[in-house]
Amino acid sequence: MVADVMIIVERVFTQSREVLFDAWTIPEQMSQWRGSPGTHVEDAHAELTLGGRQYHVKVLDDDPNNRVITESIFTEFFRPDVFVEQQLISGDPEIDPTTPMEQRVEFVATGRGGTLVRIIQGPYEARIADWHCRGWERELNRLDEYLARNETNTRKA
Numbered sequence: 805m806v807a808d809v810m811i812i813v814e815r816v817f818t819q820s821r822e823v824l825f826d827a828w829t830i831p832e833q834m835s836q837w838r839g840s841p842g843t844h845v846e847d848a849h850a851e852l853t854l855g856g857r858q859y860h861v862k863v864l865d866d867d868p869n870n871r872v873i874t875e876s877i878f879t880e881f882f883r884p885d886v887f888v889e890q891q892l893i894s895g896d897p898e899i900d901p902t903t904p905m906e907q908r909v910e911f912v913a914t915g916r917g918g919t920l921v922r923i924i925q926g927p928y929e930a931r932i933a934d935w936h937c938r939g940w941e942r943e944l945n946r947l948d949e950y951l952a953r954n955e956t957n958t959r960k961a
Contacts, residue, residue, distance in 0.1 A: 810926035
Protein backbone atom coordinates (compact mmCIF):
# COMPACT_ATOMS: atom_id res chain seq x y z
CA MET A 805 0.00 0.00 0.00
CA VAL A 806 1.07 3.57 -0.62
CA ALA A 807 0.51 6.28 1.95
CA ASP A 808 -1.08 9.01 -0.14
CA VAL A 809 -4.11 10.31 1.80
CA MET A 810 -4.13 13.54 3.78
CA ILE A 811 -6.81 13.78 6.45
CA ILE A 812 -8.57 17.00 7.39
CA VAL A 813 -10.45 17.40 10.67
CA GLU A 814 -12.11 20.62 11.79
CA ARG A 815 -13.82 21.79 14.97
CA VAL A 816 -15.05 25.18 16.18
CA PHE A 817 -14.23 26.16 19.76
CA THR A 818 -15.44 29.14 21.78
CA GLN A 819 -11.93 30.01 22.99
CA SER A 820 -9.51 32.43 21.35
CA ARG A 821 -6.81 31.45 18.88
CA GLU A 822 -4.15 32.25 21.48
CA VAL A 823 -5.69 29.92 24.07
CA LEU A 824 -6.02 27.09 21.56
CA PHE A 825 -2.55 27.57 20.08
CA ASP A 826 -1.06 27.36 23.58
CA ALA A 827 -3.10 24.25 24.45
CA TRP A 828 -1.65 22.59 21.35
CA THR A 829 1.97 23.64 21.78
CA ILE A 830 2.84 24.20 25.45
CA PRO A 831 3.87 20.76 26.75
CA GLU A 832 2.27 21.19 30.19
CA GLN A 833 -1.07 21.95 28.55
CA MET A 834 -0.81 19.48 25.66
CA SER A 835 -0.08 16.63 28.06
CA GLN A 836 -3.43 17.25 29.79
CA TRP A 837 -5.57 16.36 26.76
CA ARG A 838 -3.62 14.71 23.92
CA GLY A 839 -4.42 11.10 23.10
CA SER A 840 -7.64 9.22 22.63
CA PRO A 841 -9.61 8.11 25.71
CA GLY A 842 -7.70 5.32 27.41
CA THR A 843 -4.31 6.92 26.78
CA HIS A 844 -2.26 9.60 28.46
CA VAL A 845 0.83 11.64 27.62
CA GLU A 846 3.76 10.49 29.69
CA ASP A 847 6.41 12.86 28.43
CA ALA A 848 6.27 16.04 26.36
CA HIS A 849 8.63 18.87 25.56
CA ALA A 850 8.93 21.48 22.84
CA GLU A 851 11.09 24.31 21.57
CA LEU A 852 8.37 26.74 20.52
CA THR A 853 10.09 28.38 17.56
CA LEU A 854 10.63 27.83 13.86
CA GLY A 855 13.02 24.88 13.56
CA GLY A 856 12.31 23.86 17.15
CA ARG A 857 11.79 20.26 18.12
CA GLN A 858 8.67 18.82 19.69
CA TYR A 859 8.40 15.40 21.33
CA HIS A 860 5.64 13.53 23.13
CA VAL A 861 4.86 9.96 24.18
CA LYS A 862 1.30 8.65 24.33
CA VAL A 863 0.86 5.58 26.55
CA LEU A 864 -2.07 3.16 26.65
CA ASP A 865 -3.49 3.27 30.20
CA ASP A 866 -4.11 -0.51 30.35
CA ASP A 867 -0.76 -1.44 28.81
CA PRO A 868 2.13 0.90 29.70
CA ASN A 869 4.35 -0.95 27.23
CA ASN A 870 2.12 0.28 24.37
CA ARG A 871 3.70 3.63 23.55
CA VAL A 872 3.40 5.90 20.51
CA ILE A 873 6.25 8.37 20.19
CA THR A 874 6.01 11.49 18.03
CA GLU A 875 9.18 13.41 17.21
CA SER A 876 8.71 16.61 15.22
CA ILE A 877 10.40 19.70 13.87
CA PHE A 878 8.41 22.92 13.44
CA THR A 879 8.68 23.93 9.77
CA GLU A 880 6.22 26.80 10.29
CA PHE A 881 5.46 28.48 13.60
CA PHE A 882 3.28 31.59 13.62
CA ARG A 883 1.53 32.05 16.97
CA PRO A 884 -1.51 32.19 17.11
CA ASP A 885 -2.31 31.36 13.48
CA VAL A 886 -0.63 28.11 12.44
CA PHE A 887 2.10 25.62 13.07
CA VAL A 888 3.38 22.88 10.80
CA GLU A 889 5.44 19.92 11.94
CA GLN A 890 7.46 17.37 10.05
CA GLN A 891 6.85 14.22 12.12
CA LEU A 892 8.22 10.75 12.66
CA ILE A 893 5.80 8.52 14.55
CA SER A 894 6.90 5.23 16.05
CA GLY A 895 4.96 2.63 18.02
CA ASP A 896 1.81 2.77 15.87
CA PRO A 897 1.76 -0.49 13.92
CA GLU A 898 -0.13 1.16 11.06
CA ILE A 899 2.44 3.94 10.50
CA ASP A 900 5.91 3.45 9.04
CA PRO A 901 8.27 5.03 11.62
CA THR A 902 10.81 5.88 8.90
CA THR A 903 8.39 7.78 6.65
CA PRO A 904 8.00 11.47 7.52
CA MET A 905 4.49 12.80 7.98
CA GLU A 906 3.32 16.38 8.04
CA GLN A 907 0.85 17.90 10.47
CA ARG A 908 -0.56 21.37 9.89
CA VAL A 909 -2.79 22.91 12.57
CA GLU A 910 -4.55 26.17 11.71
CA PHE A 911 -6.39 28.47 14.14
CA VAL A 912 -8.91 30.66 12.29
CA ALA A 913 -10.89 33.39 14.05
CA THR A 914 -14.65 33.07 13.59
CA GLY A 915 -17.47 35.41 14.51
CA ARG A 916 -18.30 35.99 18.18
CA GLY A 917 -14.77 35.25 19.35
CA GLY A 918 -14.64 31.58 18.39
CA THR A 919 -11.85 29.70 16.67
CA LEU A 920 -11.93 27.09 13.92
CA VAL A 921 -9.19 24.52 14.46
CA ARG A 922 -8.23 22.71 11.25
CA ILE A 923 -5.88 19.71 11.35
CA ILE A 924 -4.32 18.48 8.11
CA GLN A 925 -2.13 15.42 8.55
CA GLY A 926 -0.62 12.64 6.49
CA PRO A 927 0.07 10.93 4.33
CA TYR A 928 -1.84 7.88 5.51
CA GLU A 929 -2.70 4.71 3.69
CA ALA A 930 -6.35 4.93 2.57
CA ARG A 931 -7.36 1.91 4.65
CA ILE A 932 -6.41 3.62 7.95
CA ALA A 933 -7.18 7.28 7.19
CA ASP A 934 -10.77 7.16 8.48
CA TRP A 935 -9.65 5.47 11.71
CA HIS A 936 -7.17 8.30 12.33
CA CYS A 937 -9.87 10.92 11.58
CA ARG A 938 -12.03 9.34 14.29
CA GLY A 939 -9.01 9.37 16.62
CA TRP A 940 -8.62 13.12 16.07
CA GLU A 941 -12.33 13.62 16.81
CA ARG A 942 -11.85 11.83 20.16
CA GLU A 943 -8.78 13.92 20.94
CA LEU A 944 -10.67 17.12 20.13
CA ASN A 945 -13.40 16.01 22.53
CA ARG A 946 -10.70 15.73 25.19
CA LEU A 947 -9.39 19.18 24.26
CA ASP A 948 -12.91 20.60 24.68
CA GLU A 949 -13.17 18.95 28.11
CA TYR A 950 -9.73 20.25 29.12
CA LEU A 951 -10.66 23.79 28.09
CA ALA A 952 -13.96 23.59 29.97
CA ARG A 953 -12.15 22.49 33.16
CA ASN A 954 -9.79 25.42 32.80
CA GLU A 955 -12.37 27.97 31.62
CA THR A 956 -11.28 30.68 34.07
CA ASN A 957 -7.68 30.58 32.84
CA THR A 958 -8.47 30.14 29.13
CA ARG A 959 -10.82 33.16 28.90
CA LYS A 960 -8.03 35.51 30.03
CA ALA A 961 -5.66 34.96 27.09
